[in-house]
Amino acid sequence: MMEKHLAIYLRLSREDVDVKSNSLKDESNGIHSQRLIIRKYVEESPELNNMPSWEFCDDGYTGTNFDRPELQRMLALVRSGEIGCIIVKDLSRFGRNYLEAGDYLEHIFPFLQVRFIAINDHYDSSRYIGTTGGIEVAFRNLIYQRYSQDLSDKVKSAMHMKMAKGKYVTHCPYGYMKKPGVKHEMIPDPVAAPIVQQIFHWTIGGAKSTEIAARLNDCGVPTPQQHKGTVRSDQHSAPMWSHQAVIRIIQDYKYTGAMVNFKCENATIRAKVQRKLDKSQWTVVENSHEPLVTHEEYEKANATLRKPKHTKATRKERVDLVYYCGHCGRRLRRTFGLDEYLSCATRMYQKDTPCARIHWSRTDMEKVVLEAYKAHLAVLGEQYKQNWEAPEKDPLKECRVQQKAISAKLEGLDSKNLSLYEQYRAGDLAKEEFIQKKSALLQEKENLRQELEEQRQDEERLVQEAATEDSGRQALKEAADSLAYSDEQLRQQMYGAIDRVVVFDNDELEIEWKYSGGCFDEKTEI
Structure with a gap:
């Protein structure tokens, strides 16, 4: 069974800093202070103190939305079932958005059986099993959201006075x-x-x-x-x-x-x-x-400026804005005639620039890029067959097995320590021999604890690597499946695999692919 972790979440944003003095309005909101408050709470709680912990810190991110990198990483581990408890200093550290924070506390975390603790708000979801702490939590979240809105209104009012x-x-x-x-x-x-x-x-x-x-x-x-x-x-x-x-x-x-x-x-x-x-x-x-x-x-x-005709703009999402000049680095501009043409605008502003050698027909450009994309898919498909279809050892599983073995050894040492003491009390061991053997056991116990901590750090690293590996495996599988598509289908999807196409002249270009990882070339020169 997967061992659950304790997630310690810390957050600090500009909302908590006095801009004039560049100091904290409330010193307890500082990252270091949050960490001390939470660590003290965990140490005093036997059920939490024994849990392996991970720390997630978003320094400089607002709480009015959930677009925070460490929060998203933590929630991903929650969804994968690796986190059993989340602890924060107060509810505002988790989020100031009344609806979004409330949805997690009232529905998502209870469904995933994740305990949530906000220390300064005296909130612990384990007290509400089978019921709901709805009105208390909702009211606090509403207060935190209104605080951010009020602060925003005051800043906006002050700015408008200066504008006037x-x-x-x-x-x-x-x-x-x-x-x-x-x-x-x-x-x-x-x-x-x-x-x-x-x-x-x-x-x-x-x-x-x-x-x-x-x-x-x-x-x-x-x-x-x-x-x-x-x-x-x-x-x-x-x-x-x-x-x-x-x-x-x-x-x-x-x-x-x-x-x-x-x-x-x-x-x-x-x-x-x-x-x-x-x-x-x-x-x-x-x-x-x-x-x-x-x-x-x-x-x-x-x-003297030309007055453009104002038509109702219809914004379309363009996925083909990947063509760049290999000399100045600017994105190539589009011009129209019998076909769409790609060229560099730098030649309009600089004389004798090598950028002037670039003038590609969009049709010709896509033919070249499409052939390169097919070759790219063939490489990815072969890589998928060789490396991902064959079952491999799971290093994460082996790491967790090692942790269980070390934990079992630690429990065995506790029994040995008790046995030594009983032998000493019964007179079967001399005092010097008892002290010597006890010291050896303590040293062995310390070594095992250090080894267990290293294994837990390895586990955290392997979890991240596994997530990256799964993403790469999925990309390779999709590439392998794409080999059966028609040219028109491939032309429509190839821009999703291209980071940029660097054009040097009408005979030379370089394609930089989005998918990387050492199993194939990240660039294709043509």
Whole structure:
């Protein structure tokens, strides 16, 4: 029978930190403090102290949703039956969402026979076996959710007050910088402001946005990202001025000296995607800072921009956005004629770039990629037959067998220790011999405990490896099954297996596959 583990869950988010002083509002919410409270509770509970434990820590994640990596890992182990009890400092550490947290406590955990303990809330689900602690738990969860909502409303209200006064509350646009020693005020940036003014003058003079971007790149002018030092380390392509960057500057009303705020908002607390608001809802305060262009220059520059036809957007999920330039790293753009063509936009903004050699027909590109995908599936199918169909030893099962054997030895040593004491009391063993044998037993017991702890650590590692292995086995099986599909079916699903297609010219490309693991090449060169 699988040994159940005790799951210790810890969480800390920005909600618990005083932003002004960067210190905890409640010191007991700190990760270290949570750990001490829980460990003390476990040590004082004989039924919990004997359980092997795993710790899960989400540091820096909000409790208003369940999108937390360690929480999801813990719940996966709960579903696999390896966790028998979860313990937290209080219910808010598990979650502040009233409905979602309540669903786990009232339905999911009882169904899976998982005990849940919230120490500071004096809640232990074992007290409610056969009944429900519904009203008490629900009321506490509702309070925690209302706390987050109230905090969000207060922050939003304070931000709106600053917006109404013409203060910037997010970031300074390119061309401006923070005023030294003054919060929420900005002044012209002596380096970037002349660039913004030059962009407006070029636009008014009739230059196209692509021509302006090319001029800036030829002159080696740093992009807004480079100027502010916000280039991401995971960015595949080098920063470069583009027509979109130029248009964003021309259309930004802030350069006239007006502050424009509240252009978008979060639909829910800590939503990952903001929604755009209608212009009628924007907060605009004129003469908030020094202008870089006049209102007349702003109107003239925007009058030269092409006015696109506004049609109702129908967002479609595209799975074929995997084609990238092998020289600059940018995603290839699409153009249309008798066929769809893929090329690199860098050639519009830089002269004599090798990116100009890329111009593939979408039809020709997919033919090449499809043949490579078939060969890839053949390799995966063969790998599946060789390695996964044949039964292998289960290292996780062997590890658990070893743990049981060590535990049995430990129990046997307790019996030996008792027997030694009885022999000593009966006078069959001298005191020196008793002490010597007892010391040897204690040393052996300590060695076995250390070995048992190592086996438990190995078990945790093997559990993670088994989950990864199962995912790989399933991927290989699906690949093997796909060998019977038609070309059209394979063309539709091949993008799900491709991480990216790196194109160097019209004769050379490289395919990077999503599935890896050492059993086949992660890249295919053509």
